[in-house]
Structures are given as C-alpha cells and as structure tokens.
Amino acid sequence: MEAIMDAHGLWEAIEPPTDVAVDEKKSKQARAFIFQSIPEEILSQAAKKKTAKEVWDSLKSRYVGAERAEKARLRILKSEFEALQMKGGETVDDYAGKLSGMVSKYNSVGAELDDEELVRKLFDTVPERFINLVASIEQSLDVESMPFEEGIAHLKAYEDRVKLRQSHRATENSLLFSKTESQTSSKGHGKGQQFTNQRSGGRGKADRGGRCNTPCYESQI
Structure with missing residues (x-):
C-alpha cells in the first residue's frame, strides 16, 4: 500500500517532509484510498480518524501488535510440533x-x-x-x-x-x-464308556436255581 500511495504522490500525507505542512486535499485522498484497501470489519474503527496519518498510525499499531502475537504463537506451535511422538x-x-x-x-x-x-x-x-x-x-x-x-x-x-x-x-x-x-473330550468319553462296559460285563446272571449261568464275582455270605 505504501508503494502505491507513493506512486500516486499521496505518501507525503502520511509522512510529510520536515517543516512541510500536509496538503489537506492529499490527506483526504490518501485517507479515502486507505479506506478502499482495508477490510470492512476494520473500517468502522478507522473511519473515526480525521487525517490519513492518524488512520495509517492506527492500522500500523493494530497490525504490528497482531504480527507480534502471531510470532509468539508460531514459537509455541514449533515447540508443540517438535514434541510430537507417535505412541x-x-x-x-x-x-x-x-x-x-x-x-x-x-x-x-x-x-x-x-x-x-x-x-x-x-x-x-x-x-x-x-x-x-x-x-x-x-x-x-x-x-x-x-x-x-x-x-x-x-x-x-x-x-x-x-x-x-x-x-x-x-x-x-x-x-x-x-x-x-475336541480330541481331549473324545478320549475322556471313550474311557468312561469302556469303564461302564467293564462294570456291566463283570456281573453274572443266575438261573432260577441260584446258579450262575455266567461267571459270578459277587461275594457270597
């Protein structure tokens, strides 16, 4: 913006030469030029300034402060980035x-x-x-x-x-x-069945006369 206003002969309204009065017409032109170049949200505040120099100084203060804040924020972000580790x-x-x-x-x-x-x-x-x-x-x-x-x-x-x-x-x-x-369960079932068969097969059956028709192993009294 400074270069553009200088090219239009308006920069002297912002920084006039020593012992030279500011041309009121140029100041108004520079002020209007600045208003056309700044965001709308800043315009309402800048419009309260009466001269081009006052407008410029307020903007400079605002943006310099913002720039310093951004630099401080960037330093914090760099530290945060350096500390990142994948868990x-x-x-x-x-x-x-x-x-x-x-x-x-x-x-x-x-x-x-x-x-x-x-x-x-x-x-x-x-x-x-x-x-x-x-x-x-x-x-x-x-x-x-x-x-x-x-x-x-x-x-x-x-x-x-x-x-x-x-x-x-x-x-x-x-x-x-x-x-x-499954194999362990099958083996356990097979052993149980074998034990049952042995118990049932070891008992003899007696005929009506009390004699065993198959080997009898039960104790007699």
Missing part, C-alpha cells in the same frame, strides 16, 4: 491426523509446514516396530521429495499387513485350541 498403541491414521492438524495451525499464523518437514517428522518419530521399514524406505526412495501422503501410505500398508498376519495367527490358534479340546 506405541497409536495407529498411523491417528498420528498422521495430528501432523495434519499442525499444518492448519501453522497456516492460521501465516506459516507453513512443507512435505519434507512432515515426512521427516513422521519417519523420525515412529515406534520401534516401524524402524526397519523406515530404514528400507530411506535407502530406496528420495525422502526429501516424497509427498506427505506417500509417506503415510507406506507406513499404513505395513501396519495393515501386520494386522492381517496377526489376525490369521489368532484364527489358527483358535482352531488348534478347538481341535485339541
């Missing part, structure tokens, strides 16, 4: 969501996180279970030019593969346990 039980999607959230926060203060920073942060802060995968990626791919989404995709594919293998292993263990239980 042991956290999924790739959950952690990637946190990193993406930091991108939005950076943008809110006029800063940005590029893909290289995000990918490096992602690979440097994953748990031990991803270390071999990360080492392999770094040896075979150009991490510096890798899009953030691609980095996430590599980790997620590995995570899904591990989950699938664990699921298959759990299913196999469950089937093996069921088979063992």
Whole structure:
C-alpha cells in the first residue's frame, strides 16, 4: 500500500517532509484510498480518524501488535510440533491426523509446514516396530521429495499387513485350541464308556436255581 500511495504522490500525507505542512486535499485522498484497501470489519474503527496519518498510525499499531502475537504463537506451535511422538498403541491414521492438524495451525499464523518437514517428522518419530521399514524406505526412495501422503501410505500398508498376519495367527490358534479340546473330550468319553462296559460285563446272571449261568464275582455270605 505504501508503494502505491507513493506512486500516486499521496505518501507525503502520511509522512510529510520536515517543516512541510500536509496538503489537506492529499490527506483526504490518501485517507479515502486507505479506506478502499482495508477490510470492512476494520473500517468502522478507522473511519473515526480525521487525517490519513492518524488512520495509517492506527492500522500500523493494530497490525504490528497482531504480527507480534502471531510470532509468539508460531514459537509455541514449533515447540508443540517438535514434541510430537507417535505412541506405541497409536495407529498411523491417528498420528498422521495430528501432523495434519499442525499444518492448519501453522497456516492460521501465516506459516507453513512443507512435505519434507512432515515426512521427516513422521519417519523420525515412529515406534520401534516401524524402524526397519523406515530404514528400507530411506535407502530406496528420495525422502526429501516424497509427498506427505506417500509417506503415510507406506507406513499404513505395513501396519495393515501386520494386522492381517496377526489376525490369521489368532484364527489358527483358535482352531488348534478347538481341535485339541475336541480330541481331549473324545478320549475322556471313550474311557468312561469302556469303564461302564467293564462294570456291566463283570456281573453274572443266575438261573432260577441260584446258579450262575455266567461267571459270578459277587461275594457270597
């Protein structure tokens, strides 16, 4: 804005030369020019200022204060970003969501996180279970030019593969346990039946005369 007003010969209404009175007409023109260039939410407050210099000074104070606040906020965000670590039980999607959230926060203060920073942060802060995968990626791919989404995709594919293998292993263990239980139950039933047969088969039957027609093993009194 300063360069444009200077090109129109209006900047001297904002910063007049020493011992030179401000041209009232130029001041009004500069004031009107500033009003056309600022957001509507600020216009009502700026309109209370009578000269172009007063308007400019109020805007400068407002934006310088806001700039300082944004710098302080950015320092906090940088510390927050540096402290991020993927937890042991956290999924790739959950952690990637946190990193993406930091991108939005950076943008809110006029800063940005590029893909290289995000990918490096992602690979440097994953748990031990991803270390071999990360080492392999770094040896075979150009991490510096890798899009953030691609980095996430590599980790997620590995995570899904591990989950699938664990699921298959759990299913196999469950089937093996069921088979063992079934075999144990069958053996127990077979022994019980054999014991019952032995008990029933060991008793003789007597005829009407009291004599056994099969071997009798019961005690006699």
